[in-house]
Structures are given as structure tokens and as C-alpha cells.
Amino acid sequence: MKIIENSKINSDRELNDLFQLIEKEDSQYHSFLSLHKNYTKFDENRRGELANVPIAIKDNICVKNTIVTAGSKVLEDYISPYNATIIEKLQKAGAIIVGKTNLDEFAMGSSTENSAFGPTKNPLDRSLISGGSSGGSAVAVSANFVPVAIGTDTGGSVRHPASMCGVIGFKPTYGEISRYGIIAMGSSLDQVGIFGNEVGDIERVFNVVRGSDSKDSTSQIKKIKKLAKTNSSEKISIGIPYHFIQKGLSIEVKEKIGLLVQKLKEKYEIIDITLPHINYSLAVYYIIMLVEVASNMARYDGVRYGKNKNSLGDEVKRRIILGTYISSAGYADKYYHRAQAVRKLILEDFKKAYLRVDYIMMPTSPVLPWKIGEKINDSMSMYLMDIFTVPVNLAGLPAISLPTKRDPLSVGIQFIANQFNDDNLLNDSKEFLEIIETI
Numbered sequence: 215m216k217i218i219e220n221s222k223i224n225s226d227r228e229l230n231d232l233f234q235l236i237e238k239e240d241s242q243y244h245s246f247l248s249l250h251k252n253y254t255k256f257d258e259n260r261r262g263e264l265a266n267v268p269i270a271i272k273d274n275i276c277v278k279n280t281i282v283t284a285g286s287k288v289l290e291d292y293i294s295p296y297n298a299t300i301i302e303k304l305q306k307a308g309a310i311i312v313g314k315t316n317l318d319e320f321a322m323g324s325s326t327e328n329s330a331f332g333p334t335k336n337p338l339d340r341s342l343i344s345g346g347s348s349g350g351s352a353v354a355v356s357a358n359f360v361p362v363a364i365g366t367d368t369g370g371s372v373r374h375p376a377s378m379c380g381v382i383g384f385k386p387t388y389g390e391i392s393r394y395g396i397i398a399m400g401s402s403l404d405q406v407g408i409f410g411n412e413v414g415d416i417e418r419v420f421n422v423v424r425g426s427d428s429k430d431s432t433s434q435i436k437k438i439k440k441l442a443k444t445n446s447s448e449k450i451s452i453g454i455p456y457h458f459i460q461k462g463l464s465i466e467v468k469e470k471i472g473l474l475v476q477k478l479k480e481k482y483e484i485i486d487i488t489l490p491h492i493n494y495s496l497a498v499y500y501i502i503m504l505v506e507v508a509s510n511m512a513r514y515d516g517v518r519y520g521k522n523k524n525s526l527g528d529e530v531k532r533r534i535i536l537g538t539y540i541s542s543a544g545y546a547d548k549y550y551h552r553a554q555a556v557r558k559l560i561l562e563d564f565k566k567a568y569l570r571v572d573y574i575m576m577p578t579s580p581v582l583p584w585k586i587g588e589k590i591n592d593s594m595s596m597y598l599m600d601i602f603t604v605p606v607n608l609a610g611l612p613a614i615s616l617p618t619k620r621d622p623l624s625v626g627i628q629f630i631a632n633q634f635n636d637d638n639l640l641n642d643s644k645e646f647l648e649i650i651e652t653i
């Protein structure tokens with residue numbers, strides 16, 4: 215298990231060895247789309263929190279003078295003229311960007327099979343999907359190429375692949391990390407996330423990349439004052455919305471949740487909570503996200519960006535068509551505006567719940583990783599895989615997926631905190647993980 219402290223590169227030779235190792239071993243997983251061998255040199259003078267730590271970056275994040283494909287043929291040879299803010303920050307902290315990782319085309323998907331460059335395979339079992347859309351970043355950490363990797367999470371794209379591949383995936387509060395230089399999918403939902411094998415490593419990277427940025431107005435949200443809890447218990451309290459997680463869970467996931475709750479009860483207060491509107495999350499997400507996707511994708515018209523829009527994949531085309539339809543005159547009220555109203559109710563439900571509990575816990579995914587190809591022609595069952603992750607993006611909350619023991623039966627357990635409680639969430643996750651790993 216690679217962690218930051220043991221992964222620092224100490225010489226030219228070590229960096230070369232790492233590139234060689236990835237070139238050789240990654241042919242079985244396809245987690246990287248490009249290696250930055252020719253742009254990256256070892257420099258012993260690098261200083262900072264992440265000095266000479268190798269990091270992998272999802273290929274929808276711009277690194278100056280290098281190709282950024284977003285997993286699409288449309289951007290196959292597009293070279294970014296500038297750095298994303300998070301790349302500037304990582305490089306200033308001394309990190310080495312080793313390369314760009316595979317993703318579902320424009321981050322749309324839950325398995326990385328929608329990448330125009332072929333799927334990424336799961337290191338726990340190569341016949342299985344890696345999850346998505348940041349499957350490449352999850353695998354780069356799970357296969358021990360790098361200690362930490364960066365992804366994006368619009369509806370679960372960091373937490374879901376983390377859960378599939380037995381690693382940790384963290385999505386901060388909406389607005390905590392600048393999205394400048396990140397190829398947009400659903401702008402009111404998108405957030406950068408971090409993969410790692412240790413919570414402390416994720417914390418370190420988060421503290422480097424977080425903070426407001428004048429180039430991204432959504433990163434300048436005023437921090438909301440935390441309301442006092444009405445629950446005066448000394449113990450940390452964890453709410454579980456049983457009514458929501460009853461349906462659709464596979465036997466394996468159900469069993470592990472049951473075991474975990476027993477163990478958590480020894481230390482924490484476990485409370486059965488109700489989130490009255492959460493059942494609408496998937497429907498609301500797939501309306502709002504589609505409308506924002508249709509709007510964001512308009513720039514790939516072959517004039518501004520994109521060499522040939524005809525080479526867009528089916529899933530992306532489907533979303534552009536649906537999003538355009540939903541937001542067109544006459545339909546916007548029926549779908550989009552209604553979804554916005556329900557989104558507010560979902561957020562209110564969460565806010566009320568956090569008056570009683572510190573965290574909300576549920577599985578990250580309803581099922582274990584499935585076989586590559588199994589759901590590729592069934593969009594609806596693929597969308598259902600996002601059921602437990604999308605409410606978090608709709609409400610802009612921070613959440614983390616923590617893995618049970620690392621084997622093909624590993625289950626991701628999601629802990630969700632109130633807005634801007636990212637630090638507490640990370641801190642308490644260290645203890646949660648110790649318990650979860652024993653399951």
C-alpha cells in the first residue's frame with residue numbers, strides 16, 4: 215500500500231524506474247492515458263508539503279502544454295495552454311505530476327467504459343469494472359503506482375471508483391477547491407476529489423489544493439455558520455437513513471453494513487434518521503446534470519473547441535439530446551424548474567438531520583463491482599449505481615468513501631458531513647477506517 219511518506223522520489227533514476235514500472239504494469243489495467251515522462255524531471259530543490267511526491271491527475275484537468283482529452287476523441291490532440299489552479303498549487307508544493315488518468319468520456323459514466331480509449335480494469339479482479347468516472351485515478355492508487363491521485367466528482371465519480379477498487383475517495387464541500395482549468399460537466403455539482411490509501415495523505419493534499427480562487431467564483435462561497443446541534447450527546451453520532459438504503463442493496467453490501475453497524479455501536483451513537491425527499495435524488499440529479507451538460511458541451515462545436523463533434527460517444531450524445539429537450543421552452547418548467555425546487559428540499563432535509571447527528575452513513579454503491587460489459591447497454595441500471603452518491607452533490611456536502619478489507623468483496627462505506635465540516639470529517643474518518651477495515 216503506497217503512502218506519501220514512502221513514495222517520495224529521490225533521484226532521476228527513481229523517477230525513471232517509476233515511469234518504467236507504470237509502462238510495464240499498467241498494460242493490464244489501462245489506468246493512464248498519458249505519462250508525462252518528457253515534461254517531468256527530478257529536481258532535488260523541490261520544497262514544500264508534497265516535495266517530490268508522484269501524483270496522477272484525471273485527464274479532464276488542464277496541465278499546461280500537455281494533451282487533455284477528457285476521455286474523448288473530440289479532444290484527442292488538444293493541448294492545454296494553461297494550468298488548472300490545482301495544478302499550480304500542487305506544483306508549488308513540490309508534487310511531481312506523473313501523468314493523466316483514464317475516465318468516462320467528459321466524466322459521464324460509472325464504470326470508465328465510456329472512455330473513447332477503452333475501459334480501465336479493476337486491480338482487485340481484472341474482469342471487473344473500475345467504477346467511474348475517475349476509474350483511472352482510483353486504479354493508479356489501487357495498483358500502487360502513486361500514493362495519491364486527483365479526480366472529479368459530479369455525482370459520485372471519486373467515491374464510486376474508490377469503492378470499487380478498495381481505496382479511499384474524498385469529495386469536499388462544493389466550492390472548497392477551485393475548478394478553474396477543469397473541463398466542466400455539471401457546473402452546480404462538479405467538485406475536485408482526492409484518492410489515497412491513507413486518510414492523512416488525502417488531508418495533506420486537500421490542504422494544499424483547497425481555498426478560494428479569484429478565477430472560480432464558486433470557490434468563494436461564504437462559509438455558513440455552523441448551527442448548534444440539539445443532540446447534546448458527548449459521543450459522535452452517526453445517522454443512518456434506513457428507509458433509503460433498504461432497497462436495491464446486494465446481499466454482500468447489506469451484510470457488511472449490518473456487521474459494521476454492530477461494531478460502530480460500541481463507540482458511537484447510531485441514530486435511525488429520515489430524509490423525506492432523498493428518494494427523488496436520482497431523478498433530480500439526472501435532470502439538473504443533463505441540462506448543465508447540454509449547456510457545457512455547446513463549446514465543442516468544432517469552431518471553439520473539438521476537431522470533429524461527430525466522434526462524440528453515444529452516452530455523451532444521449533445526454534446532450536436529453537438535456538436540450540428538458541430545458542427547451544415548454545418543458546423547462548415541467549422538469550428543470552421542478553427539479554431545482556426539489557433539490558432545495560433535499561438540502562433542507564440534510565440540514566435538519568445535521569441538527570441531530572454529526573455524520574450520515576450509507577454504502578457508497580448498492581452493489582460490488584460488476585463484470586466489464588455487463589451493464590454497458592443498459593443506461594438505466596448504470597444510472598442506478600449513483601443512487602447513494604448523487605444526493606451529496608445535490609446538497610454540496612463533503613463525503614468520503616472508506617473501504618472494508620481490500621479484496622474483490624471490498625465494500626465502500628460513505629460518511630457524509632454537513633457543509634464545510636471537511637476537516638472534522640477527515641479527522642474522524644481515521645477512526646472510522648480502523649473499524650471498517652476489520653469488517
Ligand code: GLN
Pocket residue numbers: 321322323324346347366367368369370371372399503600
Ligand atoms: N455516474 C454519474 C454520471 O454518470 C456521475 C459522474 C461524475 O461524477 N462525473 O453522471
